């Protein structure tokens with residue numbers, strides 16, 4: 001079954017128009033005008049300018065109570081009013097990956113309050129996390145968000161808050177791609 005594997009394809013065609021591409025830290029990726037997201041498999045494809053694969057996986061850090069809170073208020077993707085999106089591919093450094101799971105959880109939530117902070121922005125911001133470290137991609141995660149234009153400022157505030165955390169000290173590559181639905 002490969003219905004949980006997706007290709008994020010940057011190029012000259014797609015349902016999302018790229019309005020901004022900013023390298024936050026690390027190497028940039030090639031500028032592209034459009035993005036399409038297609039169901040795929042693990043085979044390498046060389047479509048358009050770049051393709052990054054990501055897969056939907058199980059949660060690692062969220063605890064039972066947090067999972068329940070998220071489930072209770074989070075919104076699904078594809079709401080018609082959500083014409084804005086952000087694709088933020090992220091890679092964390094070796095120091096992060098060398099930590100034990102419990103040490104990472106402490107940094108992620110106890111110190112950085114990632115979930116606690118994120119919850120304040122639901123359901124305005126719809127989110128989906130894709131993993132790509134274990135399939136040999138240049139990034140560890142593809143983070144995807146959809147929101148209505150009136151929540152753009154809230155989204156900026158959330159991104160700024162997260163980038164200011166202990167967790168982000170371990171981020172060695174981050175590209176911030178903003179898009180609008182065509």
Ligand code: HEM
Nearest residue numbers: 058059060061062088090115118119121125127141143159
């Ligand atoms: C919209 C509000 C947000 C909520 C509610 C939220 C919630 C979460 C949760 C629950 C996880 C952990 C999943 C697990 O247990 O494995 C997670 C992981 C992650 N989130 Fe967020 N998040 C939000 C916004 C963001 C933003 C804006 C970014 C990027 C700028 C981001 C980047 C990530 C990354 C990279 C991971 C993976 C961390 C890792 O496994 O090391 N999140 N998020």
